[in-house]
Amino acid sequence: MSNSDHTALLLIGHGTDDPDGLAEYRQMATLVGERLNTVVQPCFLELADPPIAHAIDDCVRAGFRRIVALPLLLGAAGHQKNDIPVALNQARARYPDLDIRYGAPLGVQYTMLQAVADRTEAACASVAATIPREKTALALIGRGSSDPDSNSDVARMARLLWEGRGFGWVEYGFYSVTRPDVATTIRHCVALGADQIIVIPYLLFTGRIHQRITQQVDMARQQYPAIRILLAHHLGLHDGVVRAIVQRYEEALDGRATVNCDLCKYRRLMQGFEDEYGQPQTSDHHHGLRGTASNLPPGLAAILPPRYRNGAPVSAAPMGAAPLIYNDDGRVAWDRVWGRDDPNSPFCELALAGGPPHRGTLLEPVHPESVTANPEQYRDVVAELARGLRMVTGLPVVTDGAPGWIGIVCDSEEMAIWLLRAIVVENVSVRREGTTLYLPAGPDFRLDGEIKNIITAVAKTYHYWKEHVLG
Secondary structure (H helix, E strand, O other): OOHHHEEEEEEEEEOOOOHHHHHHHHHHHHHHHHHHOOEEEEEEOOOOOHHHHHEEEEEEEHOOEEEEEEOOOOOOHHHHHHHHHHEEEEEEHHOOEEHHHHHEOOOHHHHHHHHHHHHHHHHHOOOOOOOOHHEEEEEEEEOOOOHHHHHHHHHHHHHHHHHHOOOOEEEEEEEOOOOOOOHHHHHHHHHHHOOEEEEEOOOOOHHHHHHHHHHHHHHHHHHHHOEEEOOOOOOOOOOOHHHHHHHHHHHOOOOOOOOOOOOOOOOOOOOHHHHOOOOOOOOOOOOOOOOOOOOOHHHHHHOHHHHOOOOOOOOOOOOOOOOOOOOOOOOOOHHHOHHHHHHOOOOHHHHHHOOOOOOOOOOOOHHHHHHHHOOOHHHHHHHHHHHHHHHHOOOOOEOOOOEEEEEEEOOHHHHHHHHHHHHHOOOOOOOEEOOOEEEEOOOOOOOOHHHHHHHHHHHHHHHHHHHHOOO
């Protein structure tokens, strides 16, 4: 049986320059591959090789036609929500026939809780003299993120760890980025009256962060000599982590992978994070787009947006121009613009004629503040986009999502994935949530400019889906 009949697991780690951390990560990849009896392709966002793009290229060269891309991350934050999706969307554009299924981060699973609990109990058992549990405080230390969604998982794991185990208190903190820090978390435990504190690094692998947490624990021991401060082992190669990875893989492979967007700062208005509400998925050449400068097929590279090609200019080849046609009521007849019912002017001629409809910079949603400043203009633009999208596709339209976006509801997830791949290379930003594709919207979008370009890109790609891909 060829590799085209199998699935490769793309295991996406954050990356580290610490050799012990890299060795541990690669051991984990081996364990997961043995458990699943499948090929595991390790890759990294930064600090280690290969980058995501090169790893996907390796899978394609090996003959794989289906990849499960799994973010080996404890929580849902910027890398999972932005950097990795951008890398995968670019790969979909490079390899239209490649089936890429994106899994959820590890998150707060039962097997992960078991792993953290086992590390805690092992720390308790490591000392001879017993201090009662009711006088013991737990301090769970996460890496720290600028995303409240990810940080809240640390708090949830801490509470689940404390429940029913008889410990006196539980506190949680973070190595960096947000508060409370490690020293403050330990100080809180001391103030609560703990005679013993178990510091638990909520980290997958060893590395620089783990070493620095260890140093801070040593400093706390000197500061509070009367209190026993134990340091638990990080998660590492615990079987609970392996089982959690296997579960996320199976969910993605079976189409059951879900990410809860209710607490995503990009999708919901969160107090203190207003500036990030409604922002598009982006990345850079240090993370999701790392390694993509020179490996694009020449034909595709000529029409990809500059951000996908290290700023190379977009092809000046014009797409066939089609003048706006108006109904008797003075509104654009979007369903007649391209003469799809006219055998002398077939839609395919337009669709195949040169570069993307939106040349120059990537067409993206505007900042939410622009929407707030011009609500009436924004409503008019969204209304016209919705009308045009319905006319050229007949699909339901979502207009009440995050500001700066308008959605079309596809018939299936397969359709949504295919259209996303196709629209990306039209130089139009697009993101997907299930079967819904979200496209840019802004109060300053012009009828014969951005509005027309978005509707053109959707009409063109939808035509191919209905008339050629399905046919």
